[in-house]
Amino acid sequence: MSDAASISTLDEIHVLLKELPGPSREAAKAAEERQTQLTKPLGALGRLEELAIWLAAWQGKKKPQVERPFTAVFAGNHGIAAKGVSAYPTEVTKQMVANFIHGGAAVNQLCGLADSDLRVYELALDEPTADFSEQPAMEEEDFVRAIAYGMMAVEEGIDVLAVGEMGIGNTTSAAAICTALYGGDAADWVGRGTGVDDETLALKTKLINQAVELHKPTFADDPFQILRCVGGLELAAIVGAVIAARLARTPVILDGYTCTAAAAVLHAIDDRLLDHCVVGHQSVEPGHQALMANIGKEPLLDFNMRLGEGSGAVLAMQILKAACACHNGMATFAEAGVSGPA
Template sequence: MVDVASISTLDEIHVLLKELPGPDRAAAAKAEERQSQLTKPLGALGRLEELAIWLASWQGRAKPQIERPFTAVFAGNHGIAAKGVSAYPTEVTKQMVANFIHGGAAVNQLCGLADSDLRVYELSLDEPTADFSEAPAMPEDDFIRAMAYGMMAVEEGIDVLALGEMGIGNTTSAAAICTALYGGDAGDWVGRGTGVDDATLKLKKDLVNQAMELHQADFAKDPLQILRCVGGLELAAIAGAVIAARLARTPVLLDGYTCTAAAAVLHAIDPRLLDHCVVAHQSVEPGHVALMEKIGKQPLVNFNMRLGEGSGAVLAILLLKAACACHNGMATFAEAGVSGPAD
């Protein structure tokens, strides 16, 4: 097992990314074979069948299970928020973390329903990142520490990892990441986040465009530099958690726009790095649809959600449980004495 706590440079992270394992194709083949024998027309359960096979390929067993789901919510504050890009003050990040801890947030209720453990990871809430419209959001050592922190949050023995975030101003970071990765004007990627007015929406676009000019030289060096320059501590931690989950062959559920943007940086390095990830839901943020197209993902649900905090990812745990229940519990044609499809 890699000692992630010892990682101290971006070069070491890139070496690690080249060593990540792939799916268990033998387990996937067995799962596909079982699906062909279950008492239903092949493909009749649609994405539930696909999810069962996907889970089998990463869990390494023909009958996947969701008995120990784990939800990790990373929280950090953004210097860009001081420019007024959010409808809420930065104090809300810390207040919401307390709400998570005391069980009062939506993610707590959904975790209870999904029987998922929930951990909230605070990243220097009293020390926001720098305002990325004026300077890189994080110095390299802070960025690497945040990624390593995210890696260490992935516990052994879990069946699936649901990822979420909390951080006032982080939809502005998500838009900046996507603009840097895929180009275009900031207006293609900036949305209303927590519900800002037209003037604030314009401000967000202007600040993202300003950041593109400021950090262009750094962006060209390495996709990880994009995350360092315009991301946040919690977004760096999410990227680290995605890497650690891949090391452990643990399937991952990504929450909405901000969480997907953090993971997209890894996709820019190598598209295969997100093969163990599924996007749980389609955010109301307009950039999320375009982002999912860029990384080749389709959301599991579209409930017009824009809450963050892992709420959509945890909701999708229930779908994975449904996929496993059908895959594992249904009888085969032979077991049920039902005639299979005609030759």
């Protein structure tokens, strides 16, 4: 995306955020009017109707479509993982990226079912971010570069974007972001991630509290500083992808806890910045439900999933396809010769 190539500072990103487009009111109105004419009681399809109108508004079409969905998975490594906050070593990030490329991961199978293109974006896997319990995870230059990289991942012509992540240690980052954004103790936001034991869970909690206290003076009034200090390169790239999708008026499906935590930084800057996004599923990570309440989102699915890698977002893509199929394919009362409501 051309806007990304020239971005080099956070100030430039803040300027860009003030210029982002909104939904098409005309397309939304046309989609709403069509819903009143379809052969069903108004509201009978519940959220499918709402999703069809939402898609129409952002795509600028009376009849929305999910014919060219795209899934972007961003991968990065976290310095905090060296403290033993995960059940898996950091080498797994690179190994899983290879698995994605060779078609062996869950997200590959789900993308196949959804007819979604899948691309994996590696962010300096051999150079983890700094240990954020001791220093900021990223220097500003690297942070901005990661956001710009994520922006360039959004290709022209796609009609829905699903975003996901891969990175050992990133649920620790997600919990740290939420603690910094919304307050409370880290225990309110931390979960078992890859399945850690009680001792490791306590360690994650301690390190997150330590990190939030350490960086609190830096957070100031800019939520981007929270992401820079306790986030990760792949999380910054997710933010870039969400921004670029907004520029293109492309609807976005966010994956689980980590992905939603990254995007929440945008909501903290302006609560309208995630209006083009839905959350694909509710993770079993305990902080995810509270996070969604804070950003005003309800998940499309709740399947007790906690895999990451975009799996929940791609699964939810089928729901958007169903919404479009009903909205576009159903007959109107006039077409079917069915009497409308009295």
